[in-house]
Amino acid sequence: MLYDWHMNSISRFNSLDEVGGQNQASRRGHPISRQLGTRSLVLVGLMGAGKSTVGRRLAQTLKLPFRDADHEIEAAAGMTIPEIFAVHGEDHFRDGERRVIARLLQEGPMVLATGGGAFMNEETRQRVSECAISIWLKADLDVLMRRVRKRSTRPLLQNADPEGTMRRLMELRYPVYATADLTIDSHEAPHDRVVADVVKALADWFDRDKQGGHEG
Numbered sequence: 001m002l003y004d005w006h007m008n009s010i011s012r013f014n015s016l017d018e019v020g021g022q023n024q025a026s027r028r029g030h031p032i033s034r035q036l037g038t039r040s041l042v043l044v045g046l047m048g049a050g051k052s053t054v055g056r057r058l059a060q061t062l063k064l065p066f067r068d069a070d071h072e073i074e075a076a077a078g079m080t081i082p083e084i085f086a087v088h089g090e091d092h093f094r095d096g097e098r099r100v101i102a103r104l105l106q107e108g109p110m111v112l113a114t115g116g117g118a119f120m121n122e123e124t125r126q127r128v129s130e131c132a133i134s135i136w137l138k139a140d141l142d143v144l145m146r147r148v149r150k151r152s153t154r155p156l157l158q159n160a161d162p163e164g165t166m167r168r169l170m171e172l173r174y175p176v177y178a179t180a181d182l183t184i185d186s187h188e189a190p191h192d193r194v195v196a197d198v199v200k201a202l203a204d205w206f207d208r209d210k211q212g213g214h215e216g
């Protein structure tokens, strides 16, 4: 192993830094954050769904720390995601992704944006179900394609038919994303509109929770 996915020093330093943030959140934070306890909010969904950008704004709204698993992997590896794919291959990336998410889930509460493939890993799904509330950000194909065209940082889409790839990923992944606790339409509206929809869905979730709706 060239680097330690669990304990890179930058992430440890950040997490210590953010313990103060957590304490603050629990003292005078958003009602949703207070009900989370140590559980995190984990955003899942396809590339372009808005996990990273909506996630960051959601964390600001809830006064929670924000982490992006892709950024943590890049920091641990000292390489960008395209470089990791090119040099070590996708399997190596997936291995790092699983380890990094396992570590982050122990540092909750936080808003955690995952990369689009992370939730396909059964071990990760199990950990998420134990330590977090999962939220599927769902968007139509044409919306996703418009959004991902803005950047060429996604190795899976660097081919002759990115739309075909996205369709295949939809078929493969949607049944799995559908097992997330909540599904939110990440439609064409300002990011903050989607944030508001997530907050509303979480408030309803906790109301149902109080009535014993999520047992078992």
Ligand SMILES: Nc1ncnc2c1ncn2[C@@H]1O[C@H](COP(=O)(O)OP(=O)(O)O)[C@@H](O)[C@H]1O
Binding pocket: 045, 046, 047, 048, 049, 050, 051, 052, 053, 054, 113, 147, 148, 150, 186, 187, 188, 189, 190, 191, 192, 194
């Ligand atoms: N609700 C939205 N409104 C406008 N642009 C959005 C929205 N959600 C995402 N985007 C844009 O789409 C692109 C991809 O979003 P990102 O958060 O990186 O997606 P993901 O992390 O799910 O791949 C970014 O340029 C982002 O600003």
Ligand SMILES: O=C(O)C1=C[C@@H](OP(=O)(O)O)[C@@H](O)[C@H](O)C1
Binding pocket: 045, 046, 047, 048, 051, 052, 070, 081, 114, 115, 116, 117, 118, 153, 154, 155, 156
């Ligand atoms: O869907 C995927 O398998 C991937 C999604 C990417 O993250 P975003 O979903 O944030 O684009 C990134 O993890 C990597 O390029 C692989």
Ligand SMILES: [Mg+2]
Binding pocket: 051, 052, 053, 070, 113, 114, 115
């Ligand atoms: Mg992202």
